Amino acid sequence: MASYIVLVPPSQDNQVQGDRTVFIRDGFAIIAFVLPVPWLLFNRLWFEAALVFAAVTAISIVGSYTGHGNLAEIVAALLALLVAFEASNWRIKAFERRGFYPAAIIDARSAADAETAYFHGDQFAVAPAPALPDIPRVAPAVMTTEGKPVAGGMLGLVGYRGER
Numbered sequence: 014m015a016s017y018i019v020l021v022p023p024s025q026d027n028q029v030q031g032d033r034t035v036f037i038r039d040g041f042a043i044i045a046f047v048l049p050v051p052w053l054l055f056n057r058l059w060f061e062a063a064l065v066f067a068a069v070t071a072i073s074i075v076g077s078y079t080g081h082g083n084l085a086e087i088v089a090a091l092l093a094l095l096v097a098f099e100a101s102n103w104r105i106k107a108f109e110r111r112g113f114y115p116a117a118i119i120d121a122r123s124a125a126d127a128e129t130a131y132f133h134g135d136q137f138a139v140a141p142a143p144a145l146p147d148i149p150r151v152a153p154a155v156m157t158t159e160g161k162p163v164a165g166g167m168l169g170l171v172g173y174r175g176e177r
Contacts (some may be wrong), residue, residue, distance in 0.1 A: 014120045017042055017127035020113040031132065034116075035108055036124050046097035053096070053103075061103050062097075068092055089112050132141055 015038050022033040045052040053062035069089050087103020105115070121127035141174070 014122055016120045017121055017124060018101075018115055018173050019117040019119060019127070019131050020105065020108045021116040023112040034128075034131075035113065036107075036119075036131075037101055037104050038124065039118075042097050042100040045100040046093050049093045049096040052100065055150075056100075056104055058107055058109075060127055065092065065096055 017036045017038055020037065023037075026062040042052065050062050050066050051058075053065060069092065072085050072088050072092070076082045076088075109115075117131060119127045119130050121130055
């Protein structure tokens with residue numbers, strides 16, 4: 014399950030704006046790893062996108078002039094990895110700069126489940142567990158044979174009953 018951070022917008026005229034509540038999945042963003050600058054631009058992280066673009070450009074220029082193109086590709090991939098790990102945190106900070114504040118952290122399978130759990134709160138109930146049939150519990154009969162112990166256990170695939 015993933016964790017979702019719930020960001021609530023500032024209230025206007027003392028009214029809660031539930032329709033503007035944002036749920037951000039905390040974790041690795043695969044698309045931000047593959048396409049870091051477009052992902053940042055799509056999520057309106059202008060400053061971060063400009064920094065990453067400038068860093069990738071500088072890495073490429075230095076790598077091509079020094080003849081270390083392969084090393085430049087590795088460093089650019091590491092930068093993309095950093096963007097993918099920090100993408101959620103950067104989005105949260107951007108919303109906080111706009112006045113949103115974190116209200117909750119919810120563990121859910123999807124954003125829809127997180128929304129349901131957040132907005133329904135205590136009324137949100139999981140389907141009750143099915144009732145099991147009432148089966149009488151009877152102890153198994155102990156079988157004994159002469160010269161062998163009554164109870165023996167198994168360790169792995171080899172039975173150990175005290176015999177050789």
